[in-house]
Amino acid sequence: xxxxxxxxxxxxxxxxxxxxxxxxxxxxxxxxxxxxxxxxxxxxxxxxxxxxxxxxxxxxxxxxxxxxxxxxxxxxxxxxxxxxxxxxxxxxxxxxxxxxxxxxxxxxxxxxxxxxxxxxxxxxxxxxxxxxxxxxxxxx
Numbered sequence: 001x002x003x004x005x006x007x008x009x010x011x012x013x014x015x016x017x018x019x020x021x022x023x024x025x026x027x028x029x030x031x032x033x034x035x036x037x038x039x040x041x042x043x044x045x046x047x048x049x050x051x052x053x054x055x056x057x058x059x060x061x062x063x064x065x066x067x068x069x070x071x072x073x074x075x076x077x078x079x080x081x082x083x084x085x086x087x088x089x090x091x092x093x094x095x096x097x098x099x100x101x102x103x104x105x106x107x108x109x110x111x112x113x114x115x116x117x118x119x120x121x122x123x124x125x126x127x128x129x130x131x132x133x134x135x136x137x138x139x140x
Contacts (some may be wrong), residue, residue: 003127007128018059035102038089039097040093076128077124086119
Protein backbone atom coordinates (compact mmCIF):
# COMPACT_ATOMS: atom_id res chain seq x y z
CA UNK A 1 0.00 0.00 0.00
CA UNK A 2 1.52 3.29 -1.10
CA UNK A 3 1.48 6.12 1.43
CA UNK A 4 2.04 9.84 0.98
CA UNK A 5 5.02 11.78 2.21
CA UNK A 6 2.81 13.30 4.92
CA UNK A 7 1.73 9.86 6.09
CA UNK A 8 5.37 8.71 6.15
CA UNK A 9 6.41 11.74 8.19
CA UNK A 10 3.61 11.11 10.69
CA UNK A 11 4.48 7.39 10.82
CA UNK A 12 8.09 8.21 11.68
CA UNK A 13 7.03 10.80 14.27
CA UNK A 14 4.67 8.32 15.95
CA UNK A 15 7.31 5.59 15.86
CA UNK A 16 9.89 7.92 17.39
CA UNK A 17 7.46 8.94 20.13
CA UNK A 18 6.83 5.28 20.87
CA UNK A 19 10.56 4.60 21.22
CA UNK A 20 10.87 7.58 23.57
CA UNK A 21 7.87 6.39 25.62
CA UNK A 22 9.35 2.90 25.76
CA UNK A 23 12.66 4.26 27.01
CA UNK A 24 10.70 6.20 29.63
CA UNK A 25 9.04 2.96 30.74
CA UNK A 26 12.45 1.43 31.30
CA UNK A 27 14.14 4.43 32.92
CA UNK A 28 13.15 7.95 33.94
CA UNK A 29 9.33 7.56 33.87
CA UNK A 30 9.11 4.04 35.24
CA UNK A 31 7.30 5.02 38.43
CA UNK A 32 4.83 7.29 36.63
CA UNK A 33 3.93 4.50 34.21
CA UNK A 34 3.15 2.24 37.15
CA UNK A 35 0.21 4.57 37.85
CA UNK A 36 -1.35 3.32 34.63
CA UNK A 37 -1.24 -0.37 35.50
CA UNK A 38 -4.91 -1.28 35.95
CA UNK A 39 -5.86 -1.74 39.59
CA UNK A 40 -7.75 -4.93 38.78
CA UNK A 41 -4.40 -6.61 38.06
CA UNK A 42 -2.34 -7.94 40.97
CA UNK A 43 -1.06 -4.99 43.03
CA UNK A 44 2.29 -6.59 43.85
CA UNK A 45 4.95 -3.92 43.15
CA UNK A 46 7.20 -6.46 41.38
CA UNK A 47 4.35 -7.50 39.07
CA UNK A 48 3.41 -3.88 38.35
CA UNK A 49 7.03 -3.13 37.52
CA UNK A 50 7.12 -6.15 35.20
CA UNK A 51 4.03 -4.86 33.36
CA UNK A 52 5.71 -1.46 32.92
CA UNK A 53 8.95 -3.00 31.70
CA UNK A 54 7.19 -5.41 29.33
CA UNK A 55 5.06 -2.65 27.85
CA UNK A 56 8.18 -0.49 27.49
CA UNK A 57 9.98 -3.19 25.51
CA UNK A 58 6.85 -3.64 23.39
CA UNK A 59 6.64 0.11 22.74
CA UNK A 60 10.27 0.25 21.66
CA UNK A 61 9.79 -2.71 19.32
CA UNK A 62 6.62 -1.26 17.81
CA UNK A 63 8.19 2.18 17.51
CA UNK A 64 11.23 0.80 15.71
CA UNK A 65 8.94 -1.20 13.42
CA UNK A 66 7.01 1.97 12.58
CA UNK A 67 10.22 3.80 11.69
CA UNK A 68 12.33 1.12 10.02
CA UNK A 69 10.00 -1.66 8.87
CA UNK A 70 8.44 0.37 6.05
CA UNK A 71 8.09 -2.71 3.88
CA UNK A 72 5.62 -4.12 6.45
CA UNK A 73 4.22 -0.81 7.68
CA UNK A 74 0.60 -2.00 7.48
CA UNK A 75 1.36 -4.85 9.87
CA UNK A 76 3.23 -2.46 12.17
CA UNK A 77 0.33 0.00 12.12
CA UNK A 78 -2.24 -2.68 12.93
CA UNK A 79 -0.03 -4.08 15.70
CA UNK A 80 0.40 -0.61 17.21
CA UNK A 81 -3.34 0.08 17.00
CA UNK A 82 -4.02 -3.22 18.80
CA UNK A 83 -1.44 -2.28 21.44
CA UNK A 84 -3.23 1.04 22.02
CA UNK A 85 -6.50 -0.85 22.51
CA UNK A 86 -4.85 -3.26 24.94
CA UNK A 87 -3.35 -0.52 27.12
CA UNK A 88 -6.52 1.57 27.20
CA UNK A 89 -7.79 -0.14 30.39
CA UNK A 90 -4.75 1.34 32.15
CA UNK A 91 -5.85 4.83 31.15
CA UNK A 92 -9.39 4.08 32.31
CA UNK A 93 -8.03 2.76 35.61
CA UNK A 94 -5.97 5.91 36.12
CA UNK A 95 -9.14 7.96 35.62
CA UNK A 96 -11.52 5.85 37.71
CA UNK A 97 -9.05 5.53 40.58
CA UNK A 98 -7.99 9.20 40.50
CA UNK A 99 -4.29 8.41 40.17
CA UNK A 100 -1.97 11.36 39.48
CA UNK A 101 0.80 10.87 36.92
CA UNK A 102 2.17 12.76 33.92
CA UNK A 103 0.58 16.00 35.10
CA UNK A 104 -2.85 14.42 35.03
CA UNK A 105 -3.75 15.58 38.51
CA UNK A 106 -7.49 16.19 38.13
CA UNK A 107 -10.36 13.99 36.99
CA UNK A 108 -11.04 16.43 34.17
CA UNK A 109 -7.49 16.08 32.79
CA UNK A 110 -7.61 12.30 33.14
CA UNK A 111 -10.99 12.19 31.37
CA UNK A 112 -9.83 14.41 28.50
CA UNK A 113 -6.85 12.11 28.02
CA UNK A 114 -9.17 9.16 27.40
CA UNK A 115 -10.40 10.82 24.22
CA UNK A 116 -6.87 10.89 22.78
CA UNK A 117 -6.53 7.10 22.65
CA UNK A 118 -8.77 6.81 19.55
CA UNK A 119 -6.66 9.55 17.95
CA UNK A 120 -3.53 7.46 18.48
CA UNK A 121 -5.27 4.39 17.06
CA UNK A 122 -6.33 6.29 13.95
CA UNK A 123 -2.86 7.87 13.66
CA UNK A 124 -1.22 4.44 13.65
CA UNK A 125 -3.66 3.09 11.08
CA UNK A 126 -3.73 6.15 8.80
CA UNK A 127 0.02 6.86 8.76
CA UNK A 128 0.85 3.30 7.71
CA UNK A 129 -1.86 2.91 5.10
CA UNK A 130 -3.52 0.27 7.26
CA UNK A 131 -6.75 2.25 7.48
CA UNK A 132 -7.14 2.25 3.69
CA UNK A 133 -6.08 -1.38 3.55
CA UNK A 134 -8.69 -2.40 6.14
CA UNK A 135 -11.43 -0.43 4.36
CA UNK A 136 -10.50 -2.09 1.07
CA UNK A 137 -10.64 -5.53 2.71
CA UNK A 138 -14.08 -4.86 4.19
CA UNK A 139 -15.46 -3.77 0.80
CA UNK A 140 -14.53 -7.04 -0.90
